[in-house]
Amino acid sequence: MPLPVRLEEIREAAARIRPIARVTPVMTSRGFDAEAGVEVCFKCENLQRGGSFKIRGASNFIFSIPAADLPRGVVAYSSGNHAQAVALAAKHVGVPATLVMPTDAPRSKMAATRAQGARIVTYERLRENREAIGGRIAQETGATLVPPYDHPRTITGQGTAALELLEQAPGLDALIAPVGGGGLLSGCAIAARSIAPDIRIFGAEPEDGNDTFLSFQAGRRVEIPPPATLADGLRATRPGEVTFPILQELAEGILLVSEEEIRATVKFLLLRLKILVEPSGAVAAAAVLHGKLPPGVRRMGVILSGGNMDWETLAAL
């Protein structure tokens, strides 16, 4: 299969998003390495603008909208981090943004989105179809729909995280990222494999949100019921149409972690590394910390994909 995104495009995206996205730091921890039994380089997307990697894909997409369409603004659906990213990127280019968010999205994510001047439309996550609502708004207003993961320009933007990581931490023999819709992992897999053809690629999912794991087993995109996992950013019910074939081709496997393993990892990263990583963002680290990797990995890149979290959610851990 020819991959829908090339390294050269990811490099171009890195330049395009530079005015808004940070080159996030890479952190290491002797304590984590000792517990995990592997040397880990953490790519801290929790320290990214808007608090997650999502600004990479959202800004790459929005900054590529044709000038004739841009003034009519953008619309997106998201449980939170993509919403915040779209709001930030739209504000950066001075166009209106409408965000379709579930009524049970974390309050901090809704407040942060609103603070960027975006309009929020809520929907019932278990009853209503957010794609349909987003599509209707796009049709009515002429706004461009900004896909959260299943589009080559979004995937290209997310891939810039791995592009940076491989420059910041040379010599990685494996890379792992959380999988929701698969945009982050598919973009990072293309970037990493293009630069280091032997690097092993893994995804991580909550046991309760294992749509990509099951799809790997089945060899086709499987749909699951809406999951209840604490990792609210990984509640996709089916892998993407564009992202899944990329993952099938490039990823060695999807590692599953329990809710308790996610909680323990958020605590470890907070108390030992002194950084706040949201449950969704800690899922890849949880897989490494809890020994889910196959043998042979020595030096590992782990993407901490986001850090947006309510005080209440944190206290409930």
Place this chain on the structure above:
Amino acid sequence: MPLPVRLEEIREAAARIRPIARVTPVMTSRGFDAEAGVEVCFKCENLQRGGSFKIRGASNFIFSIPAADLPRGVVAYSSGNHAQAVALAAKHVGVPATLVMPTDAPRSKMAATRAQGARIVTYERLRENREAIGGRIAQETGATLVPPYDHPRTITGQGTAALELLEQAPGLDALIAPVGGGGLLSGCAIAARSIAPDIRIFGAEPEDGNDTFLSFQAGRRVEIPPPATLADGLRATRPGEVTFPILQELAEGILLVSEEEIRATVKFLLLRLKILVEPSGAVAAAAVLHGKLPPGVRRMGVILSGGNMDWETLAAL
């Protein structure tokens, strides 16, 4: 008054401690700047080895002990962060460390100190004299006492934090750090003023641990009753004999913050900047966030001095 520490010595210390101390990152936050009304560069000593700036002074002191004395080991008294730093530095050079810690020191700090292979001797903070206990152990064992703040070699080591910060964030017009015994601020003040003669220097203390503030007013070292502040690293009852004259000469003033302002700042740094800063480490940031600075400051260096914290303490916020 001739200052007891010169910039050249701080530069030498920076090279000496390189094998053990990290060059910590500098972070910025548009959200913090907007609330505070000033542009802030945070020096993240919470991300330092051992979780605080203390490794700088402790390792500079220990790595300077004459070879003939070193094998008999080191002893120190500390509520926690200095203890952890001394244990780490002693382990690095392979000598025994004894730490005198108050019975009410945070559990995480005690556990981390023990994990480095150090021996812990506890004392009652309100009844016993830790200096006397430390001195007796030094006399009995021949171990070298590692002063937590009131010694030129300790001050020299702490000054390396500002040396780094001024390289990482050029053009600062002011610098602020928390004040316990004054070792961090006095070392940083010397480094900063030697490099940037016009830079304004401030200290920050909890209202409930205002010994340096009162000493500034009185023009001499004043002793206060043991404070109960949440900022357990800033419970010194009197400024140092070596540090205080340095602060008198170089610092413009000591800014006071309430317990509630400290708590709010720890939360802000956690939820917005995604980093864990312990109450003691957040006191300087609290002063800036809550408008305690005099007018005229535009671009500010703020030292976040540590990040060691129990889960229970965090949850209690």
